[in-house]
Amino acid sequence: MAAADPPERPRDLRAPALGAVAWLSALAGLLLPGRAWWGLLGVPLLLALPWVRRRAGRAGVGYLGWAAVAAAVAAGAALHVHEVATGPVPALARQDSSARLVLHVSSDPVLREGRFGGYVIVRATVTSITSRGTRWHDLDAPVLVIGSESWRGVRLGESVRVDARLQRAEGRDLAAVVSVRTHPVVVARQGPALRVAERVREGVRDAVAHQPQEPRALIPALVDGDDSGLPQETQDDFRTTGLTHLLAVSGTNLTLVVGALLLLARGCGVRARGLVAVGALGVVGFVLLARPEPSVLRAAVMGSVALLGMGSAGRERGTRALGLAVLVLLLLDPWLAVQAGFALSVLATAGILFLAPGWRDALARWLPRWAAEAVAVPLAAQLACTPVVAAISGQVSLVAVAANLVAAPVVAPATVLGLGGGLVAVLSEPLGRVPGAVAGWCGRWIIAVAHHAAALPSAAVEWSARPASILLLTLICLLLAVGLAPLLARRSVTVVGGVAAVVLLVAPLPHPGWPPQDWVMVACDVGQGDGLVLNAGDHAGVVVDTGPDPAAMDRCLRRLGVRRVPLVVLTHFHDDHAGGLAGVLKGRDVGAVEVTTLDEPEGQAREVAEEAAEAHVPVRRAVLGERGAVADLRWTVLAPEHQPSGSSDSPPNDASIVLLVRSHGISLLLMGDQETEVQEDLAAELAGLGVSGVDVLKVAHHGSAKQDPDLVVGLHPRLAVISVGEDNDYGHPAPRTLDLLRRAGASVRRTDQVGDVAVLAGPDGLRVTGSR
Structure with missing residues (x-):
């Protein structure tokens, strides 16, 4: 008679629980005001002291140890907050003072496009500051630097001297925002280790320089997190398909790089402690290559946890290492507790350690073990991260597991060969292109997976980021975590569920009640920006502005069922009106893009032209008085009449x-971002055309305070639509504008309050509804 298998020993969860306690304590120290966190931690401790005295043994000591850890993490977090909020830098920032600073650059510069051209942001620490005849030195105050494009040349690890103005920072992790007036003057160069790492990064780029644009940009992202060259549309597709972790430095990067290094060392005969030393050197080299920033250090620690989880007793070692890693990271940098990247790393690692083994064993009852593991690992990581991803992006990816599964076989070769090509390219660029070519082909596979999966009709579903919705999603994920293993063990249930999932992905998801019948115009909820769609019948729509986010605009058009776009009108080139063009061009038949007469900002005007050319869509200029028509839709171009004057703000x-639109008996005036003086001219022009009123006014400039009362009141709009982002930094819409609209007799609908705003024409006349 065979002996029964010994019962499985319960897993030791003390270390993960300790990590959770540390996380909650760090949040208390960072977010609670003043000494409130002392009460939060101290009251339970005082109440438990009698019990500790009675149980003076291991239980009592253990309780005191946990309390000490919680107090240490919370105190460290509160100390960080205090250090950032005190000292000369925040004091001068509160007075908007000018100063001469010496800054130590702590991140790579990032180029951004603003309303008046490009600018660069970079994180740094102030080491010395001189203002009003007083000099402070030996400082360590974290700041955000905003400078001109000349700052693109600064390098991580350099020290620079600048004259700047200090302003109050909104985030509690910054002592100030530094607006730079001068070009940076380098006073200390990078150290030798960072210079070597920089040369290797250049080698990676050289190794794939002969590849097409997308794989040429993807391979550096896989190796060291540099995704600066990847088109925005491609990044959006990676986000939709749950592949974004490949574009950022994550524990996966380190696991692949150090794992390959360990295999090479083992093949060379290295054993035992030698492998430990090789692994440690690999981790240090990876951190230098990907930049010694907090996110990279976090990824290195989480990747080390994953390496510990390999081999025999890996589950037990991995769970202990995860808890201790969280504790150590939060002691070193408490600000990680409020960063989404940290939460995603911890949750993904926890999902793989706690959920994946059981799901793998369940699937292995009827699948080969390698296939069971290939499915279980991405499924566990994705489920664990889903609530946080939804809170960040406002959507839940339905293709993430499948996309990761299909892309997984080439991720490791692309990463390892990309790094190998970079190392070889340091010595010989032609030789480095050999492994770089193979890495590029692997990158093309990953990009094809992202594009094709994102193009599926039901690739992702929108999910509100409100607390109640995220709580509901979290409960759903917890139920799946608890109950999925028995279902995965049954072949019939899993196969039927897989087939149903495929059908769900390839068939468009219904949107009950949306789009509403007889819709004339929809103001899409694209955040702080404008994105309007005019119904042109038969799954067609004329798009006026595209908002700042291609993914948001694409989702809105999908919900409306718009597959053909005869015309895209970009009222002007600011990012909040033209940045989402790629989302309209993606997978649709677009007739033309019509733009304004002024190519400013130049960078964004050039980007629009490049995106249209890549999609083989012609670009044309709007002409004053131009008339257009599609089906029952008619419009006239009312502005711009001439180039803005030199006095224009x-x-x-x-x-x-500006478009005057008529459709199904409803008249609409679609404004751009005109300032008050131009609105005054427009009011006179409308009077000259005999336009005494409109049914719908799309309010200029997201409801800013700069509105011409004569224009607004003179139009007598029945409905005013304001396209505006929730909790935006501009104070839009302005209270005085809302008062003006009410005085004009208009009913007001805002995208930040009701989501997509639909204007309807029916037997009863004008109606309006929102998607929320």
Whole structure:
């Protein structure tokens, strides 16, 4: 008679629980005001002291140890907050003072496009500051630097001297925002280790320089997290398909790189402690290559946890290492507790350690073990991260597991060969292109997976980021975590569920009640920006502005069922009106893009032209008085009449296209971002055309305070639509504008309050509804 298998020993969860306690304590120290966190931790401790005295043994000591850890983490977090909020840098920032600073650059510069051209942001620490004849030195105050494009040349690890103005920072992790007036003057170069790492990064780029644009940009992202060259549309597809972790430095990167290094060392005969030393050197080299920033250090620690989880007794070692890693990271950098990247790393690692083994064993009852593991690992990581991803992006990816499964076989070769090509390219660029070519082909596979999966009709579903919705999603994920293993063990249930999932992905998801019948115009909820769609019948729509986010605009058009776009009108080139163009061009038949007469900002105007050319869509200029028609839709171009005057506060805003639209008996005036003076001219022009009123006014400039009362009141709009982002930094819509609209007799609908705003035409006349 065979002996029964010994019962499985319960897993020791003390270390993960300790990590959770540390996380909660760090949040208390960072977020609670003043000494409130002392009460939160101290009251339970005082109440438990009698019990500790009675149980003076191991239990009592253990309780005191846990309390000490919680107090240490919370105190460390509160100390970080205090250090950032005190000292000369925040004091001068509160007074908007000018100063001469010496900054130690702590991140790579990032180029951004603003309303008036490009600018660069970079994180740094102030080591010395001189203001009003007083000099402070030996400082360590974290700041955000905003400078001109000349800052693109600064390098991580350098020290620079600048004259700047200090302003109050909104985040509690920054002592100030530094607005730079001068070009940076380098006073200390990078150290030798960072210079070597920089040369290797250049080698990676050289190794794939002969590849097409997307794989040429993807391979550096896989190796060291540099995704700066990847088109925005491709990044959006990676986000939709749950492949974004490949574009950022994550524990996966380190596991692949150090794992390959360990295999090479083992093949060379290295054993035992030698492998430990090789692994440690690999971790240090990876951190230098990917930049010694907090996110990279976090990824290195989480990757080390994953390496510990390999081999025999890996589950037990991995769970202990995870808890201790969380504790150590939060002691070193408490700000990680409020960073989404940290939460995603911890949750993904926890999902793989706690959920994946059981799901793998269940699937292995009827699948080969390698196939069971290939399915279980991405499924566990994705389920664990889903609530946080939804809170960040406002959507839940339905293709993430499948996309990761299909892309997984080439991720390791692309990463390892990309790094190998970079190392070889340091010595010989032609030789480095050999492994770089193979890495590039692997990168093309990953990109094809992202594009094709994102193009599926039901690739992702929108999910509100409100607390109640995220709580509901978390409960759903917990139920799946608890009950999925028995289902995966049954072949019939899993196969039927897989087939149903495929059908769900390839068939468009229904949107009950949306789009509403007889819709004339929809103001899409694209955040702080404008994105309007005019119904042109038969799954067609004329798009006026595209908002700042291609993914948000694409989702809105999908919900409306718009597959053909005869015309895209970009009122002007600011990012909040033209940044989402790629989302309209993606997978649709687009007739033309019509733009304003002023190519400012130049960078964004050039980007629009490049995106349209890549999609083989012609670009044309709007002409004053131009008339257009599609089906029952008619429109006339009312502005711009001429180039903005030299006294204009914002020439791009004043050069915005204005459309007078008529559809199904409803008249609409679609404003851009015109300032008050141009609105006054427009009011006179409308009077000259005999336009005494409109049914719908799309309010200019997201409801800013700069509105011409004569124009608004003179139009007598029945409905005013404001496209505006929730909790935006501009104070839009302005209270005085809302008062003006009410005085004009208009009913007001805002995208930040009701989501997509649909204007309807029916037997009863004008109606309006929101998607929320």
